[in-house]
Amino acid sequence: MNHLSGREAGLHKGVVYALLAAALFGASTPFAKMFVGHVSPVALAGVLYLGSGIGLLICFLARALIQGGGTDKPAALARPDLPWLAGAVAAGGVAGPLLLMIALRLMPASSASLLLNMEGVLTSMLAWFVFKENFDRRIFAGMVLIVAAGALLSWEQVPALGVPWGAFAILGACLCWAIDNNLTRKVSASDPLQIAMVKGLVAGAVNIAIALGLGVALPDTSTVLAAGAVGFCGYGLSLVMFVLALRHLGTARTGAYFSAAPFVGVAISLIMLAEAPGATFWIAALLMGGGIWLHLTESHGHEHVHDTMEHVHAHSHDSHHQHEHDPAWDGSEPHAHPHRHVPLTHSHPHYPDIHHRHEH
Structure with missing residues (x-):
């Protein structure tokens, strides 16, 4: 058996994770639109x-009860991860949505979709x-096509942008x-469920606090439950899949696959509204x-060097993980513990995952 087959299988898993993340997020958009106009943005x-965040917290606690003290638990967030995670939450969970809300006050939602x-x-x-992060002409061309498709989907509905603010x-x-x-x-080597849970809880609490500070009335209980369910699937589970994809594919490639989300949303909207897609849809x-x-x-493969690295994440003993264990290890895989990678030089197809972040 080829000693790299496990690694190659992991690369294909990354693609699946990224497409699942896009499908979940894209599918949530038509459902989230049902609340627009009834609930403050x-x-x-x-x-x-x-x-x-709450849905993932329930999953997190349930998983902890099931796993108990086993060695197959994912690597928990560590102190060095916190500044990166705090920056991600501040940028994507607080500043991003706030700017989007400001934009929606100044321009039509159809124009915003394009941008x-x-x-x-x-x-x-x-x-x-x-x-x-490494890229080549093939990856760049793929990104251009994917972004062009997303732009084309919304182009028919875009009026003049008007004042640019x-x-x-x-x-x-x-x-x-x-x-x-x-x-x-x-931080993608750490537990993706924990990462997504923290981001959801913090971003949700901050946005609710902003709404209350602005004097905005919160929706009724049934609306909260329905919107929360949409958020759990389209934001929570989608983010878990996205983090797993980041671990296997790197940022740019994950972002490219995730750009399929608008297409999924449009396709579901057409089905829900029983509309026949036009030529623009099929071109996109x-x-x-x-x-x-x-x-x-x-297919990106070349001889490359792995420098000495120490980190912790869930792993099995493949060609990149050849290290000793203390006698207490029960032999279960995958398992997570701090481990050290010794220098290694070899050649095989790879993506810029957590073990292949080298210069070209």
Whole structure:
């Protein structure tokens, strides 16, 4: 058996995680729109995030009861992770939604939809040029096709943007979410359920506090429960999948796959409204499919060096994890514990995952 087969399987899992994250988030959009007009945007953002955090907290506690003291528990967030996570929550859970709410007061939602596609672009730009994540022409071309598809889906509905202040606020929100995505990658080796839970609880509490501070009335109990359920699936479970994808694929590639979310939302909206999709929809679908195909068929392999590294995450003993254990280890895999990677030079196909963040 090839000693890299487990690693290659992990790469394919990353693609599945990213597409699941996009599908969950995209599917939540048509349902979230049902509350628009009945609930203040700030309060709605708070309920969605809080529903995500509370739902994941229940899952977190249930998992702890089931696992007990076993060695197969995911790696918990550690003190060095906290500054990265705090930055991600502040940027993506607080500043981003606040800027979006400001923008929606200044411009039509249809215009905002077009500009929101800039999140994927800015996420990749930061990953490539600030955090030095690897990319090639094939990946760049795939990203261009995916973003073009998202833009085309909303282009038919976009009136003149008018005064640009709303557009600037949307771009600021997209930049905040791009920063969030790149900072979250820094902690993606830790427990994704815990990461998403903390982000949901903190962002939800802050947005609810902002709504109350502005004198906004909170919705009734049935609306809170319904919106919370949408938030749990579309924000909570989606974020868990997104963090897992970051671990396997890196930020830019995960962001590219996640850009399929608007397409999922539009497709579900067409089904719910029983509308026949027009030519624009099918052209966008073709562009989206082409971009995803370019990413799925990527093959990036070369001789590379793994420097000495110490970290903690859930792992099995593959070619990248050859280390000793104390006698108390019961042999179960995957398991999580602090471990040290010794220098290693080899060649195989790989993505910029948590073990392949090297220069080219």
